[in-house]
Amino acid sequence: MIEGHGDDLYKYGNITANFSSNVYNEIDHTLLWKHLGQRMECMVSYPEPQPYTLEGKIAALYGVEQENVCVTNGATEAIYLVAQRYSGSRSAIFVPAFSEYGDACAIHKHKVVGAESLEEINGLCKAGEVDMVWICNPNNPTGLVQPKGELASLVERYQEVVFVVDQSYEFFTLKEVFSAAEGVQMENLILLHSMTKRYAVPGVRLGYITASAALLGKIREIRMPWSVNAFAIETGLFLLRNDISRSTDISVLLERARLLGESIASLGGGGFFEVGETHTHYMLVKITGELNCREEKSASAAVLKEHLARKWGILIRDASNFATLGQGHFRIATQTGEQNTLLVKALEELCM
C-alpha cells in the first residue's frame, strides 16, 4: 500500500500535534545530527553492498552471530523480502494488521487468510492449511502483545510452518517478546525489528531480520546490493554506540497512554468513543456516537481526521483501511501531556 498509511504529514501544512504515527518522538537527536554532520563524506563512496559492519555490531549486542542478522531498508524491505522468498505460500495474517504483510503477500502470489486469534492460527496450522503465519507483536494497530509462551508453543508445535513475527514495537512494551537470541534457536521463526522506531528517525529507514543462519541465508540470496544507503548505515552505527533512547521510561510512556485513553473514553459522559486495550503507547479508538464534525453529524474516522487537521493542526491515523476494522476506527499514539490535552479538548467539543 502506497497511500493510506499514518504519518501522512506531507499532505498537510499545519500539523503541530502528530498522533498518527506510532513513532515516539521525544528523543533528543542533537548528538546524532552533530555526528552525521561530520560524516557527510560517507556519501561519496558506495555503501557496503550488504551492511556487514552494522550487522556484526547488532549481532554482538544481542548475543547472536553475524549470519543471524540481516539489516534492511526499514522493516518494510524485510517484509517484502520474506514474502518474496516464500512466494506462492498459503499465509495466515493475524488481523487487524499493518497492511504491508497483505500487500507483500499479494504481490508475491500468496494465498492469504486472516486470523483474529492464536486459537484460530492454531486451528489453521493443525489442519495443514497454511505454510506461513504473520504476526505483528506488539500488534499494529491494536497495541496488544500476544502471550510469549503461547506464541512459542505454536512455533515449536508446527515446525513445517514459517512464523514471521514483526517486533517493530518491541521496545515500547513491558510485556515479554522474543529476544533475538531465543529467536535464532527456532528453525522456523523469522523476527523483524526496527531501529528507527526506537530512536524516532523513521525517515532514515533502518530495520533488521534475525533468524537462524539457514533461514536467513535463503533470504539473503534474493536481495539486491546497496539497499541500505550510507547515511542509514552511519546512523545505525552511531545509535548502537550511543543509546540516545536510554532516557525513555517506558512505564511513564504507557501510563501517559493509559490516561489519554481513559480521558477519551469518558468524553461526553461516555458512549462517543470506545478505546481498545493496549500494551504499548498507541491504541485503537472506535467512534461509537455521532460527532459534530461539520454542519452534519458523523461517525467516520476520515471525517474526524480532516476536521482535526484543518481546525486544530492535529493528525490522527484513519484506521478504517485495516482489515476487520470499520469506518469509525482511528489510531493514536500518546504524545506529550500538553498535546494529549489538546487532542482531548478537540474531541470534547464534538461530543455534544
Add this chain to the structure above:
Amino acid sequence: MIEGHGDDLYKYGNITANFSSNVYNEIDHTLLWKHLGQRMECMVSYPEPQPYTLEGKIAALYGVEQENVCVTNGATEAIYLVAQRYSGSRSAIFVPAFSEYGDACAIHKHKVVGAESLEEINGLCKAGEVDMVWICNPNNPTGLVQPKGELASLVERYQEVVFVVDQSYEFFTLKEVFSAAEGVQMENLILLHSMTKRYAVPGVRLGYITASAALLGKIREIRMPWSVNAFAIETGLFLLRNDISRSTDISVLLERARLLGESIASLGGGGFFEVGETHTHYMLVKITGELNCREEKSASAAVLKEHLARKWGILIRDASNFATLGQGHFRIATQTGEQNTLLVKALEELCM
C-alpha cells in the same frame, strides 16, 4: 551479486587513488553538505511513501509528466523492480554488462541469453526468441555507446519486446542517448537513470525510471512504500535546484581518459595492456603480457588489483567476473591528472 563490484574500498584501509568505481569524483559537495546539515529534521518523519515531490520536479526538468517518472533506491532498485514485473520473461542481455541485470533476472526466473551486438539482438527479436532486451548505454564496463538511431529502430521494429536501456552514465558521454521526453513516447522502452553518479554521491542511492505511464504504472504496482529514505529525497531535491556538477566539462574529462588509455597501451613498448575503445570516462583494459607483480609473473587482474592496492594504495576494478571477459580484464575510470600519472607509474614498473 553482493560481492565482486567495484568501489570495494571498505575492504582496504589505505586507498588514496580509487580507479575502481565509475563515479566521477571531482565534484565540490560543500553546498550539499551544508544544506543537508540544516535539514536533519527531515528524518524524524516518514518520507513520502513514494517520492512524489521529487518525481514531479524531475518530470518538470525533463519535460515529461510526473506519471512518467519513478524515483528509486538507486538504479539498482529499478533493475530489480523491472525484472520482478516481467518475471519469467526470456531476456537478452547485451554483454559484457553490469552484473545486476543477470542477477535480477535469475532471481525473477527469467531465461537469459547474452548478446554481443545490436545485430545479434535484432536476430533474437526477429526470431521471436526474447520478450525483453537489457542494454547498458553507455555500457558498463566497456564505456561504449550504441548508435542511437540503430537502437531506436530496434525499439520501434519490435513493439512486442520490452527494451530496458540503463543510461546511468548518460551524463558522461558526448554521444547521443535517449532523452526522457523521447523515451516516454515509446510504449516498449524503459529508461533507467542515476542521479548519484552525476553528482558523485553513490552512498545516497538515488535513481529513477522514465517510461510511458502505462508501463510505469505496472511497475509501481509492485513496489513497497518508503524505499527511498528522507535523506536521499532531500539530496535529490537540492541537486535539482543546485546543479553542483555544472562545472564538469565532459570533453576535458574524456580527453583525460583518452590520454590515460594511450599511456597505458604504450607501456613497456606495447604488448602488456590492450586498452578498449570507450565513449566515456572509464575503460576496459586487458592484460596481454606477463606482469612482474610478485616474485612470479602474472597476467591476472585479481593479482594486479591486490598488488596495486597493497603497494600503491590504488584501487582498480577486477573485471574478470563480467560475462564474456577473462581473468586479465580490469576496468578503470579516469581520475585527476596526478592520480592518472601515479597509476601509469605503478603499472610501468610491472612491464619488464
